[in-house]
Amino acid sequence: MISRLATAALTAIAYSTLASAEPVQYCPISDICYQVAVPDASSSSNSGNIYLQLRAPTSYSWVAFGTGSAMADSNIFMMYTDGKGNVTISPRAGVGHIMPQYNAITQLTLLEGSGVTNDGKTMIANVRCGNCGSWSGGSMSLAASSADWIAAWKTGAAVDSTDKNAGIHYHDEHEQWAFDLTQGTVSDDSNPFVGVRQFDNNNRGVAGSGSFADPRTLIRGHGVIMAVTFGILYPLGSALMPLLGKWIIHASWQFLAFLLMWAGFGLGLVSSQRIKINFNSTHTKLGVVVVSLMGIQPILGMLHHRYFVKHQTRGLISHAHIWYGRSVIIMGIVNGGLGLKLATAANKYIIAYSVVAGVVFVTYIASALFGEFRRHQRKAGGWEKNSP
Structure with missing residues (x-):
């Protein structure tokens, strides 16, 4: 599991490094995606070839995308089966x-x-377009x-026609967005989609050899890391302190979870930028808040440990560390559910996440109660003033 998480983290770094050497992609809904790539030469001269990809399930009669912010005067590219x-x-x-x-000039x-x-x-x-820098509109x-x-x-x-002027029915839905074409610049004036792994609407590979070409791979890595971190690692790490009473084990465990959290956040940041979600959803906004708040927790933990070593009892900083951490973990678990909703995950994954999170949460509460019971027993027996 750790090796897979490490691979996903390294992938995020690779994606951020290579972001300017790949097509830009936008998926207005989970199973329809559009990509654009602009060769260096075309970008520099503002003329020449650009490359486009349209990808969708065959359950759609047709899909299309085009330039501009409205249909009027747009240069449109439409795909349907022949x-x-x-x-x-x-x-x-x-x-x-x-x-x-139909526009024969394009x-x-x-x-x-x-x-x-x-x-x-x-x-x-x-698709290669040789004159998409300008058109009649x-x-x-x-x-x-x-x-x-x-x-x-x-x-x-299905339209099932080779006629480029085939009649079509009015669209079900439509979308508008902006591409940063400087991020879609590629070095070669050739098909940038050859040898790149594609995905269907169930995220199964369907062609090519690349394993991290689709941003949904990054999204899955982000989801797995964050679910494991907030749904399992952080709560169990918190439970280790009352169960074992060994601060070094507790601190080491939580530090590992802390590192994985930032790796998962990096994956989420890169993938949200690539599919243009950015910070336009509750999940992404709350995610930034959660990881930012969790960034303070190691400092609170260190201050709590120093206070306890000096006074052999809990103080205000101790309770701040404990309850602050519990609150942020709960926020993270809730945000995981929002992430599944945003990704339109299947019900079986939502149920599995909820069950695991629920079991771990109950385990954590039980360990906390056990820890309090043991601490009061020790205090009553005079073995020590208190325990962390």
Whole structure:
């Protein structure tokens, strides 16, 4: 388990280091994702090729994304199945809230890695666009730090057509966001999606060889580390003190949990930036508060230990360390549930998390009561003034 957590932590470091050498990605919902990559040469000259990827389950009739903040005057790229085991990528011009019209001027080329994969469950379009810096309705800087994009999708029967002007039904939902294209700069003017592992909506690998290409891998690593840290390690580490009475064991255990917490926080920070959640959810906001508050706990623990060694009894700082720690751990456990909700996790994972957290919490309460009982027994017997 520790080796897996260490690997996940190192992955976060690698991602932050290589962030400017990979496509940027946004997943407006859990099973639809869009990526953009801009070669160095195109970014420098503000002209030339850019690379796009659209990925979605085949349960969607079509998915699309395009430039700008609204359909009107947008340069739109639409993907649907062609009925022959591949996908059709259709360049279209947005003209308002009506079906986008086929735009033959946009130079789109379907690249290697495109098609229907994962036993027919996933469709992927890897696309090169030769003139996406400008179009009849507007233009876009290929070196923009905040370029507006839109997306829309429709569930239902497959289009199954090679016609780039095929008729489509009105979208179910739509989304708008901004990409920092400077973070999507790649060195080579070639398909950046070849040899990269893709994921379906159940997070199962469907193609390629890279193991950390999708930010949902980072999200899973973040979730596992934080669940283990706040749901198991911190509560059990707290229980070690009243059960064993050995401060060095308690401190060492909690320090390990402390390090893992920051590794998990790093994974969460990187993945939230890559899918553009940032600090726009209760889970991410509360997560920052929890880890920040927990950063004070080792200092309180040290002050408590020094006070007890000197006075052989608990003081105000001792109770602050104990109750402050308990409060932050509870906040962390609650935030884990919010994280599962944000990730739209399956009910079985939510139930498993709740059961484990509940069992550990009951164990911790029992150990705390046992510790208090033993401390009062020792005090009554005159063995020592008190115990930590």
